[in-house]
Amino acid sequence: MVTSTVSPARQFFDKHLETISAGKIDEMVDRDYAxxxxxxTFFNGFENTPAPITINGRENIKTFFHDYLKAIEYIDIKSLDFTEAEDAIFFQAKFNCKLGLVSVGDAWTMRNGQIVYHFGFWA
Structure with a gap:
């Protein structure tokens, strides 16, 4: 019998996705971001804010994610590729949302179990 162990980084990612999908933005940012x-981010779903967008600090990141969730409404993942390295998490995904089928890719640099730098790509 083969048992697979989910890494701490993957557990972090899964909880992050679960929390944002539930609309619990403030909880997610307070827990996951330094x-x-x-x-x-290169998110281009805001009418009056062209990409790339740079956001600094937890409170501004909360505002971004509240606006982001309003723009996309939901996340229905169709495919996901995940990998990790020491103090970093990387993934690419395709998901359906209010804006249609989108492709994203993110790189998170971690410090003390929280995201310090979050680079997000959107297509």
Whole structure:
């Protein structure tokens, strides 16, 4: 019998996705992002904010994710590729949302179990 163990990084990712999908933005950001975190994203779903977008600090990241969730409404994952390295998490996914089928890719640099730098790509 083969048993697979889910790594701490994958557990972190799964909980992050579960929390954002449930609309619990403030909880997700407070738990998952360092106070001085930086999010750089190429999300292009905001009418008046062209990509790339750079957001600094937890409170601004919360505002971004509240607006992001309003724009996409839901996340229905169709495919996911995940990998990790020491102090980093990387993934690419395709998911359906209000904006249609989208492709995303993210790289998270971690410090003390929280995201310090979040780079997000959107197509």
């Amino acid at each position: 106070e001085d975190a930086v999010l750089i």
